[in-house]
Amino acid sequence: MFEKVDPQYLLEGVDGFIQEEVSYNLFYLITGFEEALTIKSCDSKVLFAQSPRGNPWLWVNRDLPEEERENALKLLIEYLDETPLTGVSSEPRTAEMFANLYGARYHTSIKRRMDMEAYACPQVVKPEGVSGCLRSAQLGDVETVAQYLAGFSEDGYGIVVDPASQMEAAEIMVCKGGLYMWLVDDRPVSMAQIAHRSPRHGRINAVFTPRNERRKGYAGAVVSGLCSILLGEGLVPMLYADMVNPASNRAYQKIGFIQSGQISDIRFE
Structure with a gap:
């Protein structure tokens, strides 16, 4: 069969x-x-x-x-x-x-389970009143990206890691291309990545804003910027969002993302 x-x-x-x-x-x-x-x-x-x-x-x-x-x-x-x-x-x-x-x-038995909502953004709604601008990540951002990856690990998976342990991964992400930073007064305050392009979609991931910069619209701004890039290429942006985080789900919906199906990520032990 x-x-x-x-x-x-x-x-x-x-x-x-x-x-x-x-x-x-x-x-x-x-x-x-x-x-x-x-x-x-x-x-x-x-x-x-x-x-x-x-x-x-x-x-x-x-x-x-x-x-x-x-x-x-x-x-x-x-x-x-x-x-x-x-x-x-x-x-x-x-x-x-x-x-x-x-x-x-x-x-x-099931060791860990994450329930995700898949979203697609056929038309982006750019957030209003958010200061700053979009820039592709540079080698000078590697240390900041490493700190963001450590924060992502703790917030998303409950795993605390030393930012120094993320330096190699951060450098690889920057050198690969597709990683973008949102800057306010030339200072990074949020990041997101165009991780992969398929025939009809572009997948966005690694969306992170440090805790002291949240609730200012920066995540929506950086993601909407990436959406504009992908839509300009004729691709529909998509991403996965953890369903236990209603704030991020609302933020994505606010800039034009539409619920497109759920995925359960189950790990065995």
């Missing part, structure tokens, strides 16, 4: 995927890796994709009846028998079902 396929062909001829491609946008990133593990059912109603060091993503055609869905996931888990999994990311119902089936077979 399942077969491994070349990553570049995983999404070809899959009915129903494009209608959900905003929430499942990470499939486009994963299939860009030659070494990715990509599997599909023979009827193309189930897709599985895992990058070498990432959490696997799972898509199931939403029209598949519940009983058939459960049976398909059981067969997929059997097919993956020699492949240890760190977790799964999918829409909540599918993620939960897969996690329970996998846990029953291998005696694993």
Whole structure:
């Protein structure tokens, strides 16, 4: 029922995927890796994709009846028998079902779960009355970016890290391009990144504003600036937002982002 396929062909001829491609946008990133593990059912109603060091993503055609869905996931888990999994990311119902089936077979439990809302921004609404300007990140920003990454780790995942440990990652992000800072009086106060471009969308992530600069509209300003760049390229901006943070969700909606599906990111232990 399942077969491994070349990553570049995983999404070809899959009915129903494009209608959900905003929430499942990470499939486009994963299939860009030659070494990715990509599997599909023979009827193309189930897709599985895992990058070498990432959490696997799972898509199931939403029209598949519940009983058939459960049976398909059981067969997929059997097919993956020699492949240890760190977790799964999918829409909540599918993620939960897969996690329970996998846990029953291998005696694993859910270690951590993040529920995310996927958003798309077909038309950006630029915030009014926000001071500052947008600038692409430069090497001189590496230390600031490292501090922001440490703050992101603590706020988003509850993991406290030394900013010095983030210097290498910060330099890589800056040198790669796509990272932007919002400046007020030539001083960075917020950042966001265009992380990846797929055929119809541009994904934004790494949105962070330090605590002492929040509630001033800076995050909305930097994200709306990136939206304008992507829309100018003919791409629709999209991003994922943690559902436990209503303030950021409201901020994204305020500048034109529309709810486009939910994803549960589950990790096993």
